[in-house]
Amino acid sequence: MKRFFTLLMPVLASGFLTSCQVPSSVSRDAGPVLNDSSMTASIRIPVGLKAPTWDSLKPKSDIPGWDRKIDHTYFSIQTSQKVIAITFDDGPHGVNTPRLLDMLKKRDIKATFYVVGNMVKNSYGPGLLRRMVAEGHEIGNHTVTHGTLSKMSEDGLRKELREAHNMIAEVTGVEPRSMRPPGGAIKNEQKKLMLKEFGYPTILWSVDPEDWKRPGASVVTSRLLNGAAPGGILLVHDLHAPTVDAMPATLDGLLAKGYKFVTVTELINMDESGSE
Ligand SMILES: [Zn+2]
Structure with missing residues (x-):
């Protein structure tokens, strides 16, 4: 010493x-x-x-699409900056998603959407995905059928992810960079396979307000504001109207606390931990 x-x-x-x-x-x-x-x-x-x-x-990555070595799973990242990523799952929805996009645009906030392939197949799906990309948001893979990945074979998992990946890439011209397993149900060996074969880290979350149980907009807002911390990942669902109703107060509250919103890929690139 x-x-x-x-x-x-x-x-x-x-x-x-x-x-x-x-x-x-x-x-x-x-x-x-x-x-x-x-x-x-x-x-x-x-x-x-x-x-x-x-x-x-930082060690270089041998995973395509990533400059630095990344982990196979993220709940949050370690950072000295007051940044946060908000993620919206299970859409796009024909009414709630455009309403949400308007709210984000008004505040110049960038979000990440984990879309479901079968929702993208709806008539309004491709247009909404293109709008997300045009407005600076990121799109991640949330499978085609929203099935339970942990119960699937390796080939079943590959099929779910590949089909959704190709659909997003064809519609928007941008390839998804990460995935979120429906319900968070995923095995360790599946995470490793997805990182190796798709370049996908598995993105979980640090705050879950359980908005899908419809506890009321003000409860969703207070759970998100109370749970927020630098480097965090917020989980909500643009499928549900009350969740979108909770967004103005949530977004304004986080901005007032000094948070800067980044997409999931941006967040991972800001990770200050050892990546081991
Ligand atoms: Zn989901």
Whole structure:
């Protein structure tokens, strides 16, 4: 430890390593985790050169579509920024989804929609998906039939995801980047398969207001506002009118608390954890 401080102090004094540039794992675990060679490699920075950023220290991904190594499952991410992702499942719905899109547009909020293939097949489906993309939202895969994936064979799972993936890509010209299992029901080996074969991380959630039980708009709002935390993922359903009714107060409340809304892909790219 003594050697570590001897090496580190001049660098800190010179101002090259600010707290935001030091990887959290280094500041937390410098003594026991890092050996001498990795320490000196990370802190001996020639004058005039930029210190390494956390991004540049992250392992590269071997998963198509992702620059950095990602996990197979996310409930939330670790971040020092006040960002949050709101996700809408089970649509698109012919009446509630356009109403929601108007609310999001008015506030310049970007969301992520986990759409169901069989809903996309409705006459209004393709137009709504194109509107989502045109207005800066992200679309994720929520299967074709909304069946229970954990009860399906590997081939059944592949078929559900591939068909929905192709449908979204054909309609919008944009390929989905992540998936959400209906009901959250998914096995570990299925998550690994989806990441390897589709490049999909499995996106779960940090706040579930159980809006589908229709507890009332004000209850949905208060559960979301109380549960929100930086790096969180909010789960709601644009299929249900009372959920959309809860959105103006929810969105305004989160904005008033200082949250910036990002899509799920943007959120994952902001993860400051070690990705291991
Ligand atoms: Zn669902």
